[in-house]
Amino acid sequence: MNKKIYTSEDHGLISRQISKNALQVITTLTNAGYEAYIVGGAVRDLLLNKSPKDFDIATNAHPEQIKRLFRNCRLVGRRFRLAHILFGRDVIEVATFRAESNDDNAKQDRKVDDDGFLVRDNVYGSIEDDAVRRDFTLNALYYDPIHNIIIDYTNGFEDLKSGSLKLIGKPDVRFREDPVRMLRAVRFEVKLGFALPKDLVEAIHQMSYLLQTVSPARMFDEVIKLLLNGQGNAIYHRLRHYHLFGQIFPQTERALIELDNPKEHLLIAALNNSDNRINDGFGASSYFLYAALLWEPFFDEYHVLISDNVASNEASTIAADKILRKQQDYTMIPKRISSQITDLWKYQFRLTNVKARKQKGGIGKILHHPRFKAAYDFLLLRKDAYESEEIIDAANFWKKTWERNADSQERQ
Numbered sequence: 001m002n003k004k005i006y007t008s009e010d011h012g013l014i015s016r017q018i019s020k021n022a023l024q025v026i027t028t029l030t031n032a033g034y035e036a037y038i039v040g041g042a043v044r045d046l047l048l049n050k051s052p053k054d055f056d057i058a059t060n061a062h063p064e065q066i067k068r069l070f071r072n073c074r075l076v077g078r079r080f081r082l083a084h085i086l087f088g089r090d091v092i093e094v095a096t097f098r099a100e101s102n103d104d105n106a107k108q109d110r111k112v113d114d115d116g117f118l119v120r121d122n123v124y125g126s127i128e129d130d131a132v133r134r135d136f137t138l139n140a141l142y143y144d145p146i147h148n149i150i151i152d153y154t155n156g157f158e159d160l161k162s163g164s165l166k167l168i169g170k171p172d173v174r175f176r177e178d179p180v181r182m183l184r185a186v187r188f189e190v191k192l193g194f195a196l197p198k199d200l201v202e203a204i205h206q207m208s209y210l211l212q213t214v215s216p217a218r219m220f221d222e223v224i225k226l227l228l229n230g231q232g233n234a235i236y237h238r239l240r241h242y243h244l245f246g247q248i249f250p251q252t253e254r255a256l257i258e259l260d261n262p263k264e265h266l267l268i269a270a271l272n273n274s275d276n277r278i279n280d281g282f283g284a285s286s287y288f289l290y291a292a293l294l295w296e297p298f299f300d301e302y303h304v305l306i307s308d309n310v311a312s313n314e315a316s317t318i319a320a321d322k323i324l325r326k327q328q329d330y331t332m333i334p335k336r337i338s339s340q341i342t343d344l345w346k347y348q349f350r351l352t353n354v355k356a357r358k359q360k361g362g363i364g365k366i367l368h369h370p371r372f373k374a375a376y377d378f379l380l381l382r383k384d385a386y387e388s389e390e391i392i393d394a395a396n397f398w399k400k401t402w403e404r405n406a407d408s409q410e411r412q
Contacts, residue, residue, distance in 0.1 A: 001128055006150040006157055013046055015145040021087040022055035023145060025094060028069055030146060034061040035127060036094075037142035043150065044138050047160055048192070057094045058130060058142065066094055098133045099125025128153055135174065135181050136188065137166045165194040171203035179210035182244060183222055190234045204242050211247040216332035219248060223293075223331055224286050230278040232289075233271040248330055251323060255296035267292050269381040287340040288374065290333060292381070298323045298345055316346045347375035348382070352394040367405060376402060 008014070015023065018038060029036035036059040042052035059066070066083040067073045073085050083094040100123070127142060134140040137156035144150075150157060159166050165188055167174055167181070175181055182204050189196050196204075211219070226235050239245040246253035252267070259265055270292030274284040298319050305315035320342040324333060333341070347369075356362045366372060376398055382388075383395035 001132070001153050002155070003128070004152045004155075004157065006152065008148045011047060011143075011150050011157075013143065013148065013150070015148060017046055018042075018143075018145050019055040019090070019092070021085070021090050022057060022092050025057055025070070025085050025092050026145060029057075029059050029061055029066070029094075032061070032069055034059050034065075036061075037127070037144055037151070039142050040134070040139045043141040043143045044160065046143075047141075047157075055092060057092060058097060058127070059094060060097050060124075060126070061094075062096050062124060066096075096124050097127055097130035099123050099129030100133065127151065132168055134168055135178075135184065137164075137168055138188075138192075140168060163192075163194050165189060165192070165196055165200070167200055171200055172207065175203055175207045175210065179207070179214055180218070180222055182208065182211065182242075183226060183239075186238045186242060186244065187226055187229075187235060190231050190238055191229075201242070204244065208242065208244050208247050211244065212330065216328060216330060219331045220333065223248065224289075227271065227289060228274060228278065228284050228286065230275050232275050233268065236267070236271055249293055249327070250330070251297035251326055252293055255300055258300075259296070266295050266382055266385040269385045273377075273381060285374075287337040287344070288378070290337065291341045291344045291378065294323055294327060294341070295345070312349055313346070316349060317342070320345050343371050344375055344378055347371050348379060351375060351379050351398060352390055357397070363401060367401060 022038060026036040026038070036057055038055055039058040040056050042055045045052040061069075063075050063081050063083050066085075067075055070083075070085050072087065073083050076082050076084055080095070085092040085094060131140045131142075131153035134154075137154040138160045139156070140152070140154045141156045141160075142151040154168055155166075165185065167185070185196060185200055185204065188194060214222075226232070226239070229235075236245065239248075240253075256265060256267075270289065274289060277284045301319035301322055302315050305318055306312065310318070324338050324341065327333060350356055350366055356366065379391070379395050379398065382391050
């Protein structure tokens with residue numbers, strides 16, 4: 001393995017760019033005689049003049065040794081044993097160097113299932129071992145802020161400079177170990193503007209089905225990372241391009257294929273809206289995203305029930321339950337969020353119901369309902385996505401009503 005060391009003249013980083021809490025952890029570990037480095041996304045982002053989200057640390061200290069050094073430490077994880085050093089709300093994640101091992105004594109610490117999926121990986125090793133266990137070369141850079149050097153075993157520094165997104169190891173092996181790496185490849189392609197090499201693209205097309213082996217609980221979190229980061233629309237289109245989206249949302253994929261104009265459906269409008277909010281410094285909710293992701297199959301199912309003469313309120317309840325239960329096989333949806341999605345969907349029919357507006361006090365009840373604002377925002381997205389007179393009329397009506405109510409409250 002070719003080890004390269006880059007000095008400050010090469011990389012231009014300075015220690016004050018590093019979180020004070022991360023520096024404190026590194027200083028404590030090195031003073032105790034251990035190696036410790038900033039690693040992964042933080043180094044990559046700093047070299048690209050971006051602000052890191054987290055400052056993760058890699059060390060040769062074992063989890064129990066780390067815990068003895070820090071009273072504010074807790075050990076987490078079974079698949080990957082990690083140390084979390086707590087500084088109020090700031091959590092510094094510390095991982096012990098990992099290694100490959102064919103040693104029979106280490107089999108209980110590193111386990112791969114029949115499909116090649118890595119279910120446990122707690123065999124510890126050196127920094128060299130750790131480097132080749134990481135996913136992409138640009139995530140295998142180790143920054144030592146004390147000596148202000150970057151250590152590189154996989155040519156990641158040069159790959160980063162040239163805009164190359166390279167997987168460490170063989171794609172068919174690494175994707176079997178963890179299929180989520182395919183999603184990470186797409187996220188990096190969009191986030192960094194790096195093109196995927198041909199061998200990665202071919203492997204993704206051949207192995208996309210493996211995403212269905214990932215636990216639904218983990219996949220729920222991965223979808224949030226992919227689509228609620230300010231670049232959700234671009235990532236969504238790449239997921240569909242690589243035939244990955246249908247592995248995560250098969251009901252939605254089928255519904256979108258059947259649309260006459262799939263480029264202008266509700267999901268696109270919702271993703272654009274979320275991207276704009278996030279990039280303007282506002283938040284975007286996961287339940288609103290999932291409501292948009294599953295709206296098409298829900299609405300299709302609703303109309304099937306309506307055609308069977310099921311009453312609207314009952315049809316919306318049955319359709320929501322059916323679609324959300326099916327999706328649970330692919331991405332777990334917490335009960336709190338699924339109930340919010342159901343309420344949001346069902347409320348769409350109250351907003352488009354002309355009779356409900358004419359009932360005594362009907363407008364006031366709808367307008368002051370706690371779910372109104374989210375349902376109203378969703379209705380506006382539907383107006384932007386579809387050429388439907390019913391939706392356009394309802395959206396315009398509630399827009400005027402909402403604005404009049406806001407003006408009235410200001411005068412008071």
